Amino acid sequence: MDEALPRQTEPAPQKGTVTQRAIEQIKAMIGEGRLEPGARLPTERELAVQLGISRSSMREAIRALTVLGVLEARHGSGIYVTQLEAGDLLETFGVVADLSRGPQLVELLEVRRILESTATALAAARITPGELAEVEKHLAAMHATDDPEEILSHDLAFHRAIVAAAGNDTMAAILEGLSSRTFRARVWRGYQEEGAFARTRREHAAIHRALVAHDPEAARAAAAAHVGEVEEWLRTQLRQ
Amino acid sequence: MDEALPRQTEPAPQKGTVTQRAIEQIKAMIGEGRLEPGARLPTERELAVQLGISRSSMREAIRALTVLGVLEARHGSGIYVTQLEAGDLLETFGVVADLSRGPQLVELLEVRRILESTATALAAARITPGELAEVEKHLAAMHATDDPEEILSHDLAFHRAIVAAAGNDTMAAILEGLSSRTFRARVWRGYQEEGAFARTRREHAAIHRALVAHDPEAARAAAAAHVGEVEEWLRTQLRQ
DNA sequence: TTGAGCGTAGTGGTCAGACCACTGAGCTGA
């Protein structure tokens, strides 16, 4: 059975470019379970013959699915389906954050505020002593240095550890994209230059307190306020 | 200045494949503002010469950025940078929903519950009479037919209209991906077969009431319950 | 018997050049 409903009497409607069709066909193979996660695909040359297209076009299709995190090409070995986990598929989410500007950055921060506050609330309810120790490690490291690069790095790890404790890998992957290194660097730079370090520390401490107390509502409020501060600052920047 | 820090004394570290490098370079050109949204790029042949690679490799790079929604190729005309709006960049988000299975679907629904409940709450506060009329149109259409396809279609439009009224295009684009047609079709099918139509109608009515009353908290609760029902049903399905 | 080292077949990565399909701007002529 073909993937398209017979909307025409034509046997092969030839819609779109051959590469686009190849992308859809491989996606369909995976979606229908004909290719399991981790499975190895036929060779580029063989796939091209199977779908009746040239190797160049097939390579473009494979490249497309590679950047989407669906396939993984290993030089000299073969092409494999990824595990199709959240991390694989949502890696490209960072591109959005990297290329967004102006009002769109505010919208992204708003999404991050919503997700991160909920994730922090979940974490407060579920976090284990081991996970809490990890969070505290980065909190302490953040206070122990003056190097902005290192602070940013531990800041990221601090939030990442909290989100991981929330137990939803998909949400974690999305937030990872929303907090991607370049995105944070661009916004944080200006924000911290205005002497927001002290405020950031206070907010981090509040989040930490809520986690220790296993108080979801306090955690939600603290996380929302934390991201909201940056969001509001960015709004102000855009107005002027 | 090159994009990479000089971690080696080498002038050109040659990291990764040439195609990957080309992707990064084009992305950098856009990120640095050398290519504005809507701008037209040099021809494939010219770009290939500029970056010192073959046209094949350049085409793969362009294809990759095309599927990511960053570039748009027009046959016979040229290659253009998209408007880099949320819709352009987050179109690929639907791929995640299409290829996710099992526990990951539950995680996706959890993310959707969080975002959609907040979006519905925002909509309740901001919705205009015109937007409300649009919502009601789909609500009525949903009740006026028995065709599952049409019901699903209006169900999607109902939520889309609400989310649009929330005023955050980025969030709307993400939710669009999370509610993509194939995703909904896969989950909804089983859900509705169990006679959930009546419940769905009640929940939609509750959401509508909250919107009319401009009551954000009621709207949030109603939307969360609505998605949560499906989420819980899916959890049950996975257990057995 | 064992294991380090060496081939080698097969795979993805890259390149070059050719032709096709489509677009759009300029020319032509009624």
Place this chain on the structure above:
DNA sequence: TCAGCTCAGTGGTCTGACCACTACGCTCAA
């Protein structure tokens, strides 16, 4: 004036060749 045509330029596709790398099996000395 403008409908229609022409054609140079652009993306889309194909072919075939070679390079870089991997994995596996073979060899041969310990």
